Amino acid sequence: MNGGPSGFNNASVTKTFVISCLVFTIFFGIKGRSNNFGFSHQDFFQKPRLWKLIVSVFAFSSTPELMFGVYLLYYFRVFERQIGSNKYSVFILFSVIVSLLLELLAVSLLKDPSVNLLTFGPYGLIFASFVPFYFDIPVSTMFRVFGVRFSDKSFIYLAGLQLLFSSWKRSILPGICGILAGSLYRLNVFRIRRIKFPDFVTSFFSRLSWPSTGSPPAPSTRNVVGSVPSYPGHQVENSLWWFQRTYPSLIASAIEPPEDSIAMLVSMGFDRNSARQALVQARNDVNVATNILLEAQSH
Template structure:
């Protein structure tokens, strides 16, 4: 399993967030301040350093956390491709604000002046594990020394490493992030229907930072010049969709979307391939090559 095409194709919001997080971490690390960015009881309730609320969600406090954190953020770009940049921006804002609120509550309950939480976008990262668990299907299973693994295991291991990187300092933000993701999943306040103003979302799409990997096909219809299904039969060596009236399973659509394909195109390809994911993948890849 992978996060789709390499680079940040069709994931401008993720690209902006990853770049901003990396820049903040490096800049504050050079100044020797990154280790002091985490939230603490004194900073919030005694010194009222509210500016730390913003700084603590962008910059990681150590290099290992930066490496694992950016890797997970990069992988989870699949969700922006799946739900679109606008709704993914809502997901980012909701998960970060909710997790910060819960972290403040945790500090208030602990009332430990020495307790200091680690910094970084833990809320967003661990909130993303909720849709990762429910919406990304397992495509490969294998054994290593008798232990069963799946293609999702490495993402879970990276998340566990990040969660335990600073023990209690990182466990609390991680748990708060998971709870934030659960609230989004439960559609609290109908948050999954919310959208941010389009001009804000389009701002990230216009950013011209270089992206690694091959250019992506148009997101609206990656099938390109393939004939419409209402017209004459498609002249390809794949099963015809005319004989199939079964709606493609959501899991199969999610598998193709996780590879970076447009949802509508993935559905059409599955219909044409009679819900065979491998054949549908070949159809989409062939269409992209034209």
């Protein structure tokens, strides 16, 4: 289970976030200042340090946390591909802010010296992502190890548990707050799932990103999600039926969807047959096919 094709294709926001985490962690680790970025409620009330909170969102406190955290962030790029870079940016901002506020509230109420200084890093975003991962990503394979059943999703859960218990109480609390933030997003509190940033925000991340590595995206004449007209589900089926009747030979050759494009849409949680039909309708344009499938789900 890899979250779709390798690389950061159609995931420019995730790419920028991951690279920021690497840069901040390495820079402050080399400077020996990483231990100064754990925060407590004093950072909000007695000595407000907004810059410290911003840095603590990106910088991990140790190399093992960096490895597992970046691995999970990289895998969860599937959600940016599924909902688009614009809405995923909203999800990131909502998860980070809400989880920080919940952590502040928890520390103030618990008054436990052992959690008075919380660990830092993008725990809010990572553990908020486990909510859609649990509900929206299907299990594709099952296997047994010493008689115990596992799924392909088990590796992601194990990496999450490793990160959750990396600093014991100091990391468990941010993880729980991240899960609560993801749950509030899924419940559409304040209609958060309808909010979108201006288009220039996500286009900025696309221009900011370094050249992608991994398999190239499918050929496309329109490569920005949301910039093409959408089609209801019944239009997909009717148009496909007409095209099959009119040009049956072209269906078998010219626009037969490549397997990697189908796999990419299936990894987002779409049915395989629906993914294939959408790709045929979109003439193998993965972005257009994603719009078609999302539009069909909303009807």
